Amino acid sequence: MPSVALVTEDYWPQGDFVAKSLGMPDAPRVKLPHPVAGTGEANLTRIAEQVVEDIVSKLKGSGEL
Amino acid sequence: MIATLEAIDESAALEQLHELGCTDGLPVIIPTTARVERMVLATLLDGDLVLGEMGPGMGVATIEKVAVAAVMAGCLPDYMPIVLAAVKAVINPAFDLTEMQSTTHCTAPLVIVNGPARTSCGPVASGFGALGPGHRANASIGRALRLTMINIGGAQPGSSDMALLGHPGKFTYCLAEDEEHSPFPPLHRSLGFSANDSVVTVIGAEAPHSVLYSGNADDPENVEKLLSQLAVGLANFATNNAILTGGAAVVVLNPEHADIFSQANMNREEVQQKLWQLTHKPVSQLEQVGGAFGGGRKPGGDYKTFNKPEDILILTAGGSGLYSMVMPSWCAGKHKNSAVSVVVETDQFCEIPL
Numbered sequence: 001m002p003s004v005a006l007v008t009e010d011y012w013p014q015g016d017f018v019a020k021s022l023g024m025p026d027a028p029r030v031k032l033p034h035p036v037a038g039t040g041e042a043n044l045t046r047i048a049e050q051v052v053e054d055i056v057s058k059l060k061g062s063g064e065l
Numbered sequence: 066m067i068a069t070l071e072a073i074d075e076s077a078a079l080e081q082l083h084e085l086g087c088t089d090g091l092p093v094i095i096p097t098t099a100r101v102e103r104m105v106l107a108t109l110l111d112g113d114l115v116l117g118e119m120g121p122g123m124g125v126a127t128i129e130k131v132a133v134a135a136v137m138a139g140c141l142p143d144y145m146p147i148v149l150a151a152v153k154a155v156i157n158p159a160f161d162l163t164e165m166q167s168t169t170h171c172t173a174p175l176v177i178v179n180g181p182a183r184t185s186c187g188p189v190a191s192g193f194g195a196l197g198p199g200h201r202a203n204a205s206i207g208r209a210l211r212l213t214m215i216n217i218g219g220a221q222p223g224s225s226d227m228a229l230l231g232h233p234g235k236f237t238y239c240l241a242e243d244e245e246h247s248p249f250p251p252l253h254r255s256l257g258f259s260a261n262d263s264v265v266t267v268i269g270a271e272a273p274h275s276v277l278y279s280g281n282a283d284d285p286e287n288v289e290k291l292l293s294q295l296a297v298g299l300a301n302f303a304t305n306n307a308i309l310t311g312g313a314a315v316v317v318l319n320p321e322h323a324d325i326f327s328q329a330n331m332n333r334e335e336v337q338q339k340l341w342q343l344t345h346k347p348v349s350q351l352e353q354v355g356g357a358f359g360g361g362r363k364p365g366g367d368y369k370t371f372n373k374p375e376d377i378l379i380l381t382a383g384g385s386g387l388y389s390m391v392m393p394s395w396c397a398g399k400h401k402n403s404a405v406s407v408v409v410e411t412d413q414f415c416e417i418p419l
Contacts, residue, residue, distance in 0.1 A: 013224040014167065021123045021219060037357070 004058040006051075008034035028058040067129060069098065082137075087216050089208065089236055093137035104132035107142030107417045108149065116149070117156035120163025122219020126152055130217050131209070138209035138237075142417040144202055146409045147186045147265055151176050151210045151239075154267035154405040161398030165269045166220045170305065171232045172269035172395040172402070174214075175315060176207055176239040177380060179253035182263030182409040183241040191243035193384035196234075196273060207237030210267075232272035240382050246320040247381035248327030255333055256406050263409035268378065269402050270315055270392035274298045277387055280325050288329040291322060292336070296343035298391040299377065300370040305396040307346060308358050310369065312396030313376040313404050316340070319383040337374035344370040344377075378404055 007015040007029050019027040030051050036044065070085075072078035078095045082088050094100065105112040105128055112129035119126050128149070135148050155162045155174055165172055178189045190200035198204065220226035228235070244251045253264035276298045278291045299314050300307040306314055318326070326336055345367040352359045362368055371377055383390070394402045 011227065014227055017219070017225040018121055018167070021121055021225075 002059045002061070004028040004030055004055055006030050006032055006055070008032045008036055010034040030054050030058060067127075067133070086221055087212075088137070089211055089215065091236070093212075094139050096133040096136040100136045101129060101132050103417055104135050104140070104142055104145060105129055107145050107414055108132070109413050109415050116152055119152075119156060119213065119218035121167050121225050122217070123163075124217040124219055126156060126213060126217045131213055134212035134216060135205075135209040137212050139201070139205040140209050141201070141205075143186050144206050144209070145186075146263075146411050146414050147176075147178060147182055147189070147202075147206050148209045150265040150407040150409040151206065151267055152213055154265055154407045155210065155214070157405045157407070159400045159403055160267065160269070160405045161400050161402070162214075162218065164398040165395065165402070166214060166218055166226055168395060168397065169227050169229050170395040170397070171228050171230060171235075171271055173232060173234040173238050173272075174207075174210055174267050175234065175270040175392060176210060177252065177266040177268075177315075177378075178239070178241040178263070178409075179244065179251045179266070180258075180263030180409065181261070182411055183244075185411060186263070186409065187241070189239065189241035191241040191382045195240040195382050196238070196390075203239045203241075204237050207234075207239035210239075211235060211237065234270070234272050238270070240317075242380040243320065243382045246323070246385075247318075248323050249333040249379070249381070252378065252380045253406065258406070258408065263411055264406050265409055266378070266404050266406040268313055268315060268392075268394065268404035270394050271304075273317070273390040273392050276389045276391055278322060278389070279387055280321060282328070287325055288331065291325050292339050292343055295389065295391060296340055299340060299393060300344040300346070302346075302350065302354050304393040306344075306393045307370050308351070308355050309396040311372050312394045312402040313378060314371070314394050315390075315392040316377060316379045317383060317390040317392070318379065318381050319385055319387075319389050320381060321385040321387075322389045323381045333379050334374070336379055337377050340377050341369075341371050341374035346370060372401075376403075 019025050075095045110128045114128045116126040183189045187202040189202045214220050258264050278294045348362045396402050
């Protein structure tokens, strides 16, 4: 099933580490600003609008990591 | 055989290990080939024997690699059976090591030792200051486990160990049960092991929270008040246990508090049952303070912070006095932060002279 991980920038190094240790260094990821949790619905909507194209692109199997 | 590093002297070797991120930040004993071989010899096992993988780095734990950590931590060869049992415990899938090492929570592996190995592989302290400085086995066994989690499991702060602050128990967190002053059977007996077994029980836990209770034998509510104090510490609304629910936690009774239960003719199971009941909480309060984790329950009534009474581990340790300790937990991962117990294999170990 196509999937993509949404990772905030503070946790991006951890995403790299886990992806490599599990043998999936190219696992599709999209970087979000940090923090996201608890920042309110308006901010979540704004972030979603910024990254939706990237998410769709990675789900289609294209786009850079 | 694992790769070796070279340095002109031990001081340079120490700096090299610090720079490579192989230490816990404190000086270590340099794991020279001779020292590691001596530690492996104590196990009478093949150094290449594989114990399992340690996440999140998925490094392969062998006897030799664990011996390296034990040397670095300052262990005596006598401690190796306990160190190996502790490593086996965290490697057990039920421990969820990868998730536990990666979480933002402060959780650290608390190592509880029961049975004859407390003395034959130690002594592992169980009395005054058992979780503090001054006890070589407690300090170095817990530290050895941490060094395996760093160097085999790949845990590095901020990139793979995402604990927001951590806690001092991440350096070492090990004690024995004071079986001799406990009114209850040893913890491992309650967990289904035999009296002659030596057992290590490991659980990811927060730092110990002190619980003050000034007992009064003339107070007819003496037991109820002690139980109430312990329950507040175990699952107050700042703990994951109260918000996420379903995990385990630890109660370390000092002998004086344990005696209050003994005087009331309460056994371990009855204390667990009472604490389980006292940690049921109002759903309305969870909705108020639980944030993203507070919803989804049927409104009104109470909810259980622990699924079952036996998720509350109770042991006796420490000096006698006013203070017991509780260790709430992370309560997450596939197995909800359960405790894992492993028998300490003492039969096959050989004594290595100093």
